[in-house]
Amino acid sequence: MTEAMRSDSETSGEGFAEACRRETGAAWDRACGHPFTLALGDGTLPQSAMADYLVQDYAFVGTLVSMVGFAVGRAPDIGAQARLSTFLAAVTSEENTYFQRSFEALQVPEGDRTAPALRAVTRDLIAAMEDAGARGSYGEILATLLPAEWIYLSWAEAQAAKAPGAFYFQEWIDLHVNADFRAFVLWLKVETDRAAAVASAAERQAMAERFARMVRLEVDFFDMFHPR
Template identity: 45%
Template sequence: MGFAEELRNSCVEDWEAAVDHPFVNQLLDGSLADEDLRRYLVQDYQFCDAFVALLGQAVASAPTLPSRLVFAKVLGAFASDENTYFQDSFDELGVPERDRFAPDLAPATRSFDSLMREALATRSYPEVLAVLLVAEWLYGDWAAWAGDPATWPAAPKHADWIRLHNNPEYNAWVAWLREEFNAVEPSSQADRTRVAETFAEAVRLERGFFDAALKPAVLA
């Protein structure tokens, strides 16, 4: 068992609760209300800045050129395909300009953004990878439950979000990310503990973010 699998198993309750979350299940069967999808996408889009910065830090911190190039390729895809999905969905859901780029942030959003930026500030390759791995692997896990694309919801606002996280390129990226994370497993117990705590907190916050999409909290 690699370090990635070890850490996932250590927080399996939160992981499985996120993957099998009511928000996810409603997205997968196409019953997710526009109000809930709108709330989720507006808040999720606010992570783009920190996520792009994390990918950039991974490019800077990776130990080899081949690894740097993988992150650079993903960074380019994120800036095009995923951003296009957000903008198209915002148009369909009637999201105004202010809510796209400067909405009031929910507590769950603030917490996850802070975790990303804390990992970024460390400039530690394993710690940056821990946050990236949770964000990508967990989404790949829930999207895998969509099954045959012929059974996916008809609406692009649902189906395209599934497709972005369930396709051969994305699955290969997640598999590579796990292997890369396992290859740079920290040798000292202190570093292992810190990375494990970051990983577990990211999983907990992913679960909380889905909770917030269905149960809107008072904005801070």
């Protein structure tokens, strides 16, 4: 985010997170209304595509957990630490259980669950999260986490009224459209704004760049399982 963009954002009353979302433009819209998510909501996504998607997605869950763990350590107060820790608890419990049940139903081989062949985009997502955790500030970690979770909330809300049938479709939507997840994404937006407000110009720019990169990677990730 350039200083001119920041000035425009402040004048309009738009927060940092909303400004970052707006700046991603077509990529954001593509991610939130991707043909992959539409097919998932309709229940028409082939089982093989869903299985492949879950294998690649699960491959970076551990990296996500580690990155958020770094955020817990760098958080400015115990309230932020508690919110992030609650998110970690959900990812490592109910979400992990969903993956295991879905792998069984979709007959995913054990090797693909524990040591999958990673696609290039999956490796890029892992690298982006590893770099944010290892080198990024608290604000930069938030700016990496927020677009991913916000995109999932947005596409899941758009598909929530549908009844795709198979539990591995329905429950994946439900995990990202419930009240607790909505509240976390809202908190994450506010917390990202708070971090940006006390950050230097250079750090705000780094936050905006990490945000935009994650949006592009989410589009590329969905493209692997339902091409344009």
